Amino acid sequence: xxxxxxxxxxxxxxxxxxxxxxxxxxxxxxxxxxxxxxxxxxxxxxxxxxxxxxxxxxxxxxxxxxxxxxxxxxxxxxxxxxxxxxxxxxxxxxxxxxxxxxxxxxxxxxxxxxxxxxxxxxxxxxxxxxxxxxxxxxxxxxxxxxxxxxxxxxxxxxxxxxxxxxxxxxxxxxxxxxxxxxxxxxxxxxxxxxxxxxxxxxxxxxxxxxxxxxxxxxxxxxxxxxxxxxxxxxxxxxxxxxxxxxxxxxxxxxxxxxxxxxxxxxxxxxxxxxxxxxxxxxxxxxxxxxxxxxxxxxxxxxxxxxxxxxxxxxxxxxxxxxxxxxxxxxxxxxxxxxxxxxxxxxxxxxxxxxxxxxxxxxxxxxxxxxxxxxxxxxxxxxxxxxxxxxxxxxxxxxxxxxxxxxxxxxxxxxxxxxxxxxxxxxxxxxxxxxxxxxxxxxxxxxxxxxxxxxxxxxxxxxxxxxxxxxxxxxxxxxxxxxxxxxxxxxxxxxxxxxxxxxxxxxxxxxxxxxxxxxxxxxxxxxxxxxxxxxxxxxxxxxxxxxxxxxxxxxxxxxxxxxxx
Amino acid sequence: xxxxxxxxxxxxxxxxxxxxxxxxxxxxxxxxxxxxxxxxxxxxxxxxxxxxxxxxxxxxxxxxxxxxxxxxxxxxxxxxxxxxxxxxxxxxxxxxxxxxxxxxxxxxxxxxxxxxxxxxxxxxxxxxxxxxxxxxxxxxxxxxxxxxxxxxxxxxxxxxxxxxxxxxxxxxxxxxxxxxxxxxxxxxxxxxxxxxxxxxxxxxxxxxxxxxxxxxxxxxxxxxxxxxxxxxxxxxxxxxxxxxxxxxxxxxxxxxxxxxxxxxxxxxxxxxxxxxxxxxxxxxxxxxxxxxxxxxxxxxxxxxxxxxxxxxxxxxxxxxxxxxxxxxxxxxxxxxxxxxxxxxxxxxxxxxxxxxxxxxxxxxxxxxxxxxxxxxxxxxxxxxxxxxxxxxxxxxxxxxxxxxxxxxxxxxxxxxxxxxxxxxxxxxxxxxx
Numbered sequence: 001x002x003x004x005x006x007x008x009x010x011x012x013x014x015x016x017x018x019x020x021x022x023x024x025x026x027x028x029x030x031x032x033x034x035x036x037x038x039x040x041x042x043x044x045x046x047x048x049x050x051x052x053x054x055x056x057x058x059x060x061x062x063x064x065x066x067x068x069x070x071x072x073x074x075x076x077x078x079x080x081x082x083x084x085x086x087x088x089x090x091x092x093x094x095x096x097x098x099x100x101x102x103x104x105x106x107x108x109x110x111x112x113x114x115x116x117x118x119x120x121x122x123x124x125x126x127x128x129x130x131x132x133x134x135x136x137x138x139x140x141x142x143x144x145x146x147x148x149x150x151x152x153x154x155x156x157x158x159x160x161x162x163x164x165x166x167x168x169x170x171x172x173x174x175x176x177x178x179x180x181x182x183x184x185x186x187x188x189x190x191x192x193x194x195x196x197x198x199x200x201x202x203x204x205x206x207x208x209x210x211x212x213x214x215x216x217x218x219x220x221x222x223x224x225x226x227x228x229x230x231x232x233x234x235x236x237x238x239x240x241x242x243x244x245x246x247x248x249x250x251x252x253x254x255x256x257x258x259x260x261x262x263x264x265x266x267x268x269x270x271x272x273x274x275x276x277x278x279x280x281x282x283x284x285x286x287x288x289x290x291x292x293x294x295x296x297x298x299x300x301x302x303x304x305x306x307x308x309x310x311x312x313x314x315x316x317x318x319x320x321x322x323x324x325x326x327x328x329x330x331x332x333x334x335x336x337x338x339x340x341x342x343x344x345x346x347x348x349x350x351x352x353x354x355x356x357x358x359x360x361x362x363x364x365x366x367x368x369x370x371x372x373x374x375x376x377x378x379x380x381x382x383x384x385x386x387x388x389x390x391x392x393x394x395x396x397x398x399x400x401x402x403x404x405x406x407x408x409x410x411x412x413x414x415x416x417x418x419x420x421x422x423x424x425x426x427x428x429x430x431x432x433x434x435x436x437x438x439x440x441x442x443x444x445x446x447x448x449x450x451x452x453x454x455x456x457x458x459x460x461x462x463x464x465x466x467x468x469x470x471x472x473x474x475x476x477x478x479x480x481x482x483x484x485x486x487x488x489x490x491x492x493x494x495x496x497x498x499x500x501x502x503x504x505x506x507x508x509x510x511x512x513x514x515x516x517x518x519x520x521x522x523x524x525x526x527x528x529x530x531x532x533x534x535x536x537x538x539x540x541x542x543x544x545x546x547x548x549x550x551x552x553x554x555x556x557x558x559x560x561x562x563x564x
Numbered sequence: 565x566x567x568x569x570x571x572x573x574x575x576x577x578x579x580x581x582x583x584x585x586x587x588x589x590x591x592x593x594x595x596x597x598x599x600x601x602x603x604x605x606x607x608x609x610x611x612x613x614x615x616x617x618x619x620x621x622x623x624x625x626x627x628x629x630x631x632x633x634x635x636x637x638x639x640x641x642x643x644x645x646x647x648x649x650x651x652x653x654x655x656x657x658x659x660x661x662x663x664x665x666x667x668x669x670x671x672x673x674x675x676x677x678x679x680x681x682x683x684x685x686x687x688x689x690x691x692x693x694x695x696x697x698x699x700x701x702x703x704x705x706x707x708x709x710x711x712x713x714x715x716x717x718x719x720x721x722x723x724x725x726x727x728x729x730x731x732x733x734x735x736x737x738x739x740x741x742x743x744x745x746x747x748x749x750x751x752x753x754x755x756x757x758x759x760x761x762x763x764x765x766x767x768x769x770x771x772x773x774x775x776x777x778x779x780x781x782x783x784x785x786x787x788x789x790x791x792x793x794x795x796x797x798x799x800x801x802x803x804x805x806x807x808x809x810x811x812x813x814x815x816x817x818x819x820x821x822x823x824x825x826x827x828x829x830x831x832x833x834x835x836x837x838x839x840x841x842x843x844x845x846x847x848x849x850x851x852x853x854x855x856x857x858x859x860x861x862x863x864x865x866x867x868x869x870x871x872x873x874x875x876x877x878x879x880x881x882x883x884x885x886x887x888x889x890x891x892x893x894x895x896x897x898x899x900x901x902x903x904x905x906x907x908x909x910x911x912x913x914x915x916x917x918x919x920x921x922x923x924x925x926x927x928x929x930x931x932x933x934x935x936x937x938x939x940x941x942x943x944x945x946x947x948x949x950x951x952x953x954x955x956x957x958x959x960x961x962x963x964x965x966x967x968x969x970x971x972x973x974x975x976x977x978x979x980x981x982x983x984x985x986x987x988x989x990x991x992x993x994x995x996x997x
Contacts, residue, residue: 016700016785017786046700048623049626049669049702049705050703051668051669051700051705053626054668074619077620078619078622080623163983163984166990167983168990192947192948193947195946304856309866310859310862310863311857341853341855341856342853343853343855343856343857345823346823347939347941348947350822367901388902389900389901391902391903427859435613435972436610436615436971436972436975437620437971439973439975439976440975450976455858455859458948460947461951463948464951464977466980467983467984468978468979468983470980471983472979474983475583475587478587478588478986479586479588
């Protein structure tokens with residue numbers, strides 16, 4: 001470091017009372033001033049407030065700080081804010097280090113303030129030890145190709161594709177079936193407005209297929225994906241033979257969901273009078289239900305149980321819609337909906353419940369612990385259900401039993417998730433970067449999700465998500481280039497023996513061997529996970545911003561070793 | 565002209581602004597109160613992940629502040645709109661803050677100010693001064709003088725000059741700003757119904773009966789009691805908490821007929837927070853139908869019930885009574901799963917009341933020339949095919965201003981409006997070529 005002797009500034013955040021009520025902040029400030037290299041220390045009510053950030057910037061100028069440590073919350077949400085402030089004050093953002101004295105200290109040691117204060121000191125000590133050894137880094141810049149791959153040609157995929165085209169980007173729309181439209185091809189009328197499915201679908205299929213900026217690949221599937229944001233290479237395979245490689249800047253996953261087949265549940269499969277809600281909707285749009293005087297619908301068939309804990313969101317509204325239609329088309333029919341909790345919600349979908357009640361559909365709550373029993377007979381199907389409200393068993397003679405089954409992840413979701421290196425959640429749906437604030441992004445840059453590929457949702461909600469995903473994908477493409485984090489691995493060519501271990505272990509395909517057999521890291525693809533560095537037998541790989549030297553200093557500080 | 569006006573600085577308006585600004589589109593973000601943040605800034609945690617709300621919102625608010633493409637117009641209202649998509653002329657009325665831009669948020673003025681009034685941010689459970697910022701993370705971090713409360717003693721001026729600054733300006737006047745934009749995004753959010761007319765629950769009569777938003781402030785570590793659950797009646801600790809769902813919603817009598825979408829889950833969240841504070845506390849949620857229709861919601865309820873021991877009872881309580889001396893409450897109810905009529909003692913009763921349209925919607929809809937629905941929410945062109953478009957090209961809606969919804973839905977919709985606004989701009993650019 002030579003002339004650049006570390007001048008570390010330490011900022012301890014109260015986080016209102018989140019930290020300060022447990023940790024003695026003033027004591028930590030005093031302590032930090034005793035650490036080697038620390039020339040300034042202060043505490044802030046909220047270091048992340050605009051007041052806190054101005055103070056940080058002022059201190060950098062006033063005390064000539066060349067390293068900054070903030071001890072506050074989690075870098076996951078706040079690191080970039082502080083880095084940005086450093087940058088504004090003329091300091092390279094990689095000369096910043098964070099200690100998490102809230103999530104890892106005050107919150108978990110709420111009832112032990114003295115120990116928490118001691119631990120906060122240790123965490124600050126560790127951060128300062130590392131900060132002293134930090135080096136400035138330059139972030140690699142990546143060009144973003146202004147083209148998008150949309151996987152899935154249902155309503156979500158088409159909506160995203162059309163919006164991106166209207167925003168001036170080229171789109172490849174890949175659909176595995178021979179026809180665009182997805183799940184909506186199987187639906188008749190769409191709630192809550194009761195429009196014909198084909199009236200929504202028709203214009204959108206036409207718009208997608210006639211758009212000069214959209215290249216539609218029907219009967220095709222994704223075979224492989226490589227590359228990274230801005231420069232993905234995707235192999236698309238025609239079901240009937242032939243393949244093509246597409247180069248795109250961003251990818252949107254809009255592969256939808258499937259309807260669960262309730263095999264072995266309530267006698268489904270053994271009796272043609274026991275159908276799913278989707279099959280019932282198809283029956284309802286034709287004729288031939290005249291004979292079905294009594295229809296009994298059962299909700300939550302295969303969902304909200306231990307196998308599939310989630311509620312499928314759309315089934316109650318769908319059942320209400322079909323029940324009301326049945327009553328309207330066949331006024332002499334009787335329709336029962338056996339439900340656990342009605343999931344009609346908001347101003348758009350609650351009215352379906354009133355419509356159903358108005359058309360004299362009978363709603364019977366059942367207890368999940370005592371589910372209905374379905375016994376097919378020659379004349380009718382006997383449905384016995386215990387009503388907790390009446391505290392009695394009800395016997396129904398049904399001509400048709402309709403099972404409301406959940407939307408479930410597509411069979412090929414796992415394979416696609418592995419190709420894209422994006423996660424699925426415990427239910428098997430694609431998992432977004434952050435449940436609350438990044439519902440359409442994956443943690444991997446440049447890949448986005450919308451519609452029922454993410455979780456069961458209404459059509460309007462899928463359309464809104466599709467437009468939203470189009471915005472997210474357009475952002476880096478409109479900018480044309482982006483910078484990625486400099487936390488990447490670097491290979492020391494002199495030490496590399498070319499064994500190829502790092503190439504094998506890298507989960508992001510970021511390392512290749514060059515002509516000379518030496519490992520080469522593509523910085524834009526590297527996520528800085530460090531697996532290569534840990535596996536390298538020659539210790540030839542260094543993680544920038546997490547060097548062995550820096551981590552060692554941090555570990556020694558944790559063990560209370562004296563500063564060297 | 566590639567710029568957009570976003571009306572409303574809650575999470576929806578913030579997200580729409582950030583999406584647009586990031587890709588180089590100029591955004592005017594108009595917020596009626598003194599800081600952006602909206603309802604989300606008032607929440608303690610968010611469901612079902614229990615993320616600290618301001619901790620995940622705060623960085624986004626600061627991003628808005630830092631973005632060179634976003635011009636923030638707080639304490640401001642849209643008063644007139646003319647023109648059409650691609651070329652709207654929008655008039656924004658900027659109310660005087662009586663504190664100019666040299667304010668650095670030091671707070672010396674508020675320390676000296678002798679006037680205290682209830683702080684809207686804390687749902688009135690704590691006071692602020694007549695010169696104030698609503699909460700420490702406010703953006704912009706600039707004080708405002710509430711002239712209705714101010715007594716004109718000018719101690720704030722002394723305090724400010726004492727700090728070597730001269731930020732307070734009692735002569736500041738309102739001004740109107742004209743903006744020329746391609747598209748308008750409406751993100752004005754939603755209100756909670758104050759169940760005063762539902763006398764049987766005792767809201768506004770019994771101090772220990774709270775709305776959910778009041779409770780949210782009460783349990784928040786940065787709230788009026790520092791997160792200690794105290795009974796407003798006497799300040800003693802509260803151990804028995806009862807939540808009542810569907811207060812004024814799903815009602816054909818008083819209130820509104822629709823389901824407010826988020827209450828079952830935020831009540832579940834709040835009951836987990838109570839249990840985390842004090843595992844020995846007794847928590848009961850009275851519900852009609854348990855709405856678990858979102859990702860991870862059923863798991864969340866299972867965790868509350870099975871791990872934390874939160875009791876869920878199906879039924880809408882008939883009456884809440886108060887002990888005249890202790891202030892403690894008794895909730896009378898019928899368990900509709902068993903038909904048994906019973907009562908439950910409670911230290912606090914939290915009313916999860918309906919989410920209702922903001923009263924300002926009517927005027928704003930008139931100014932914009934768009935329609936409201938039968939309840940008073942902004943009406944979308946078609947909830948299935950065009951879920952964020954209004955009847956007028958170039959004007960879009962996102963978040964709760966067109967019906968109750970949760971944060972991720974609002975955020976997704978906000979991005980959706982950003983996409984369509986960008987389409988309008990791209991279309992206008994193409995035509996211009």
